[in-house]
Amino acid sequence: MSKSAALSSFIESAPPGELNDVTKAIKSILGDDSVHSELTPAFEKYNETQFTTVKLPGGSGEVLVSEHNTLGDGRYYDSISQTSFEFDHSKQTASAVQSYVPESGHADLIKSLTQSLTTHTQEHYPKCSIGVFPIEDDSQLAILTVANKYSPSNFWNGRWRSSYVYNPSSGSITGTIKVDVHYYEDGNVRLLTNKDVSASVGANATGGDVVRQIAVAEKKYQEDLNKAFASLNEGAFKALRRQLPITRQKIEWEKISGYRVGQDIGGGRSR
Template sequence: MSRTAALSAFIESAPPGELADVTKAVKSILGDDAVQNELSPAFEKYNEEQFTTTKLPGGSTEVLVSAHNSLGDGRYYDVETQSSFDFDHATGKASAVQSYVLESQHEDLVKSLVKSLSTHVSEHYPKASYGVFPTSDDTALAILTVANKYSPTNYWNGRWRSSYIYSPSSGSLTGTIKVDVHYYEDGNVRLLTNKDVSLSVGGSATASEIIRKVAAEEKKYQEDLNKAFGSLSEGAFKALRRQLPITRQKIEWEKISGYRLGQDIGGGRR
């Protein structure tokens, strides 16, 4: 494996909200600030796959960066704000905003889906960004949602991504829901999970009907995750350690300095 490929692998596997930390660590290890130029393709791939969000200059809402709304040469567009912008993949900053008019045979459906998706997102996510974009051949529509929640002071970050392709001609809705959570206090635990979705919605389905199908799938997956976590908590995780020491008595931690290892904790002198 080449040096560039090895370094790119670090960038592309960065946990949610930690790309800057990973980049800083790579630079520190190599002692080379110029490595950022070498990793430009990796930054672009990471941002597009992770649906990175950015605020437009002077704007308050965050817009998506993905392969579906790419115009090429580091430029992207957003349907809801009717604008296009340059995006710096290394810094995560948007610039050079211009007006953008969507040209698609499905323009009306795109706008209706954006409106319905906005309602769904506001009802089910504390904070999320979304977008609906025609595919490159304009035969289908990409429906994207990303919800990030970062808490570095508590040593955890998480991201929910959902992407669907709706084909008006066949009425099919296919996609994937992905969850990525990283917890790193006194350890390093990461949850990476995904669910494939394949539904028949109908070619004449309205935007609200399509998004209702999306909402039902995402609700079901959330419920499945909650059940799985409950089972782990009561089963596998509990089996990893004793609930009480071998003495069957809880340790009084405020008196821990007074314990004599092997005597007091072990149940007394033998």
């Protein structure tokens, strides 16, 4: 593997909210700030794949960057604010905002989907950015959602991404839900999950009909994740913990704060 390929793989696998940290680490290890320009293609791939969000100058909310809303030459557009902007992939900043109205024969459906998706995400995610974009020569619509929650002071960051392709003619919905959580206090634990979604609403469905199917799929996946975590806690994680201390007596964990560690648990005598 070449140096460029190796460095690109580090960038593309950076955890949510930690791209700058990974970049600084690469520069520090190599002792070369000029490597930044060499990583530009990797930055672009990372931002488009991760649905990186950015606040536009003068804007109130954040818009997302993806392969579905690119205009080429580093410019992207947002269907909600009907603007286009230039995006710096290495700095993750936006500039040169202009008015832009995408041409689509599904303008009313895009508006309906946007309204319904906004309501859905506001009810279920603390902070979320969305996008609805015509793709495949306006024959299909890409429906994107990204919700980020960063808590570096507590050593964890997380991201929820969902991407769906809706075909108005057939009424089919196909997509993928991805969850990426990184916890790094006194260790390094990362959760990466993918869930394929397939549903149908029939031809000529409304935006509300489509989003209801999406909501059902996302709720089901969240419930499955909760069950999986509960199973790990009662199964694999519990098996890692010693069941009996040296005294061969089970510990009453709800009273753990009252134990005198050396004497009660270790079996020693007080001095």
